[in-house]
Amino acid sequence: MAVMARKQGSHSDITGPRVRDAALRLIARHGYAAVSMRQIAAEVGIQAGALYNYTPDKQTLLFDLMQGHMTDLLAALEAADLQGNSLARLEGFTRFHIRFHLPRPDQVFVSYMELRNLTDDNFAAVEALRRAYEDVLENILRDGEAEGVFAVPDPRITTMALIAMLTGISNWYRAGGRLESDKIEAIYWDMVRRAVTASAR
Amino acid sequence: MAVMARKQGSHSDITGPRVRDAALRLIARHGYAAVSMRQIAAEVGIQAGALYNYTPDKQTLLFDLMQGHMTDLLAALEAADLQGNSLARLEGFTRFHIRFHLPRPDQVFVSYMELRNLTDDNFAAVEALRRAYEDVLENILRDGEAEGVFAVPDPRITTMALIAMLTGISNWYRAGGRLESDKIEAIYWDMVRRAVTASAR
DNA sequence: TTTCCAAATGAACAAGCGTTCAGTTAAATG
DNA sequence: CATTTAACTGAACGCTTGTTCATTTGGAAA
Numbered sequence: 001m002a003v004m005a006r007k008q009g010s011h012s013d014i015t016g017p018r019v020r021d022a023a024l025r026l027i028a029r030h031g032y033a034a035v036s037m038r039q040i041a042a043e044v045g046i047q048a049g050a051l052y053n054y055t056p057d058k059q060t061l062l063f064d065l066m067q068g069h070m071t072d073l074l075a076a077l078e079a080a081d082l083q084g085n086s087l088a089r090l091e092g093f094t095r096f097h098i099r100f101h102l103p104r105p106d107q108v109f110v111s112y113m114e115l116r117n118l119t120d121d122n123f124a125a126v127e128a129l130r131r132a133y134e135d136v137l138e139n140i141l142r143d144g145e146a147e148g149v150f151a152v153p154d155p156r157i158t159t160m161a162l163i164a165m166l167t168g169i170s171n172w173y174r175a176g177g178r179l180e181s182d183k184i185e186a187i188y189w190d191m192v193r194r195a196v197t198a199s200a201r
Numbered sequence: 202m203a204v205m206a207r208k209q210g211s212h213s214d215i216t217g218p219r220v221r222d223a224a225l226r227l228i229a230r231h232g233y234a235a236v237s238m239r240q241i242a243a244e245v246g247i248q249a250g251a252l253y254n255y256t257p258d259k260q261t262l263l264f265d266l267m268q269g270h271m272t273d274l275l276a277a278l279e280a281a282d283l284q285g286n287s288l289a290r291l292e293g294f295t296r297f298h299i300r301f302h303l304p305r306p307d308q309v310f311v312s313y314m315e316l317r318n319l320t321d322d323n324f325a326a327v328e329a330l331r332r333a334y335e336d337v338l339e340n341i342l343r344d345g346e347a348e349g350v351f352a353v354p355d356p357r358i359t360t361m362a363l364i365a366m367l368t369g370i371s372n373w374y375r376a377g378g379r380l381e382s383d384k385i386e387a388i389y390w391d392m393v394r395r396a397v398t399a400s401a402r
Numbered sequence: 403t404t405t406c407c408a409a410a411t412g413a414a415c416a417a418g419c420g421t422t423c424a425g426t427t428a429a430a431t432g
Numbered sequence: 433c434a435t436t437t438a439a440c441t442g443a444a445c446g447c448t449t450g451t452t453c454a455t456t457t458g459g460a461a462a
Binding site: 029030031032033034113116117153154157158160161162163164165167168169171172179184187188190191192194195196197 | 385397
């Protein structure tokens with residue numbers, strides 16, 4: 001009993017994820033403020049009061065979803081282990097970003113739309129994670145500029161521009177649509193590469 | 202009395218715009234669902250009931266803001282009167298988009314974040330206006346492809362990518378920040394141009 | 403000065419909100 | 433079989449929501 005291990009057969013390790021899944025889907029669809037705890041509970045098939053076995057309050061539920069998404073993102077980026085020269089790492093980053101975000105439209109939606117519904121402290125925590133992710137791209141751009149491969153007058157702005165462009169895919173992409181991930185990656189990598197490398201002009 | 206002319210000195214032609222201004226600012230800040238009619242009324246300095254002299258309901262208030270923004274956008278684009286070859290028109294579109302959106306951060310925020318809070322009919326109406334705007338850019342890209350100036354394998358996707366990139370400026374731009382509109386236009390036009398024109402590679 | 407009426411008040415409404423908690427349930431433990 | 437307890441119910445709490453409407457207000461018109 002040294003560890004607070006969950007009981008075998010307990011429902012909580014099943015209901016917990018179901019609560020988070022329902023909350024994510026509903027919030028992505030209708031927005032944090034527009035979704036009630038009763039709606040989330042109904043989606044799971046329990047009463048509203050039972051939700052409080054899994055979250056201290058609604059705000060923490062939102063924060064956990066957003067922080068979890070950013071943590072997963074950073075861990076996956078780490079695991080992608082970008083290497084090589086700056087051009088190769090930029091391609092790696094571009095393809096990683098698309099491949100990670102494409103299957104997670106709800107997380108993307110919530111993470112970019114519900115920032116203003118976080119308390120100040122929670123916002124600061126999520127913002128720090130997001131900044132860490134952006135900095136990876138910014139450093140690739142700075143390295144490429146130093147190497148003479150990229151022509152990027154303002155790496156910070158280019159970082160924001162590229163991430164906005166890539167994340168915007170979620171605005172139109174629908175699973176099972178006319179384009180596969182591979183095709184999308186190819187199109188966007190082409191645009192990204194051209195946007196940051198010097199042109200003949 | 203053939204015309205329902207507003208009485209001289211009537212408050213309504215002053216209060217009306219003030220209601221819309223307050224609603225826009227509050228909704229941009231906190232989101233449509235999180236803002237109450239009482240909050241909007243308090244911002245204007247009237248009671249909640251008086252709002253219904255200026256809008257039939259909360260939903261219509263949101264819709265009018267969003268439709269108004271899209272209508273203004275399309276009218277301004279028309280007035281910009283883009284001419285010349287496809288490259289010149291692309292530059293014109295890029296600079297127009299930045300110049301129109303930079304001074305209107307609240308409208309941009311609301312127009313891109315509150316789509317899901319519109320009723321189906323209202324959504325369809327706003328979406329049609331947005332599509333009309335996107336089509337202007339898409340046609341420029343198609344023309345440029347035909348002229349052999351652009352290398353754009355999928356004009357529709359490139360349209361979405363460029364608009365996401367340009368509109369993303371609102372995510373980081375703050376009036377009075379380190380960069381003027383001219384500088385931002387130059388940086389983004391450079392990226393847009395390179396992203397769509399063929400590279401030596 | 404009296405009349406008029408657009409504009410705004412302020413109270414009321416039914417409904418829904420996040421959250422709490424005493425009580426019930428049912429499965430695992432001893 | 434008896435006991436324990438995590439999981440859940442269902443009712444209740446104080447408060448806020450969008451909207452309505454009879455009544456009051458104050459400045460322009462006559």
